[in-house]
Amino acid sequence: MKIKKSILLAFVVSILTLSSSTLYAHDEGDKKTQKTVEMLRNTLSKPNKQTWQMYSKAAQLCINRGINLEEAKEWIDKAVTLNPNEYTLEIMGDFYYRSEMVEEAWKYYREALLAGMNNKDRELIHRLQYKILRVNDYLKQ
Numbered sequence: 001m002k003i004k005k006s007i008l009l010a011f012v013v014s015i016l017t018l019s020s021s022t023l024y025a026h027d028e029g030d031k032k033t034q035k036t037v038e039m040l041r042n043t044l045s046k047p048n049k050q051t052w053q054m055y056s057k058a059a060q061l062c063i064n065r066g067i068n069l070e071e072a073k074e075w076i077d078k079a080v081t082l083n084p085n086e087y088t089l090e091i092m093g094d095f096y097y098r099s100e101m102v103e104e105a106w107k108y109y110r111e112a113l114l115a116g117m118n119n120k121d122r123e124l125i126h127r128l129q130y131k132i133l134r135v136n137d138y139l140k141q
Contacts, residue, residue: 033068037062052078055076055079056075056079056088056091058075059073060076084111086119086128087124090112092108093108106132109135113132
C-alpha cells in the first residue's frame with residue numbers, strides 16, 4: 001500500500017516537473033496548459049494520506065506561474081486543512097502575496113515560520129525570513 005501511494009506521489013511530482021515548461025505560458029487558453037491542469041485535477045481527485053502534498057505541489061506550481069489561481073487557492077486550502085505545516089502555510093502565503101493581499105501573506109509566512117522553528121531545513125527558515133522581511137518592506141511603503 002505504501003508503495004502504491006509513493007508511486008502516485010512520484011507520478012504527480014513527475015507531471016509537475018515535466019509540465020513546468022508548458023506552464024510558462026501565462027495564457028490559460030493555451031491547450032497544453034489546460035491539459036496539464038486537467039491532469040492535476042484528475043490526480044487530485046483520488047485522495048490518500050499524501051494528498052496534502054499533492055495539493056500543495058499543484059497549488060505551488062500554479063501560483064508560481066500565475067495561472068489557474070482560483071483553483072490553486074482551493075487546492076492550497078485543502079492542503080492546509082489536511083496538514084497545516086510550514087510548507088502548506090508558506091504556499092498559502094505565496095498565494096496571498098501573488099494576489100497582492102500582503103497582510104494576509106505576512107500572517108501565513110509568520111505562521112509557517114513558527115510551525116517550522118524545529119525544522120532542520122535551514123533553507124526553508126531563511127526563505128521564510130526573507131519573505132517576511134520583503135512583506136514588511138512592502139507594508140512600510
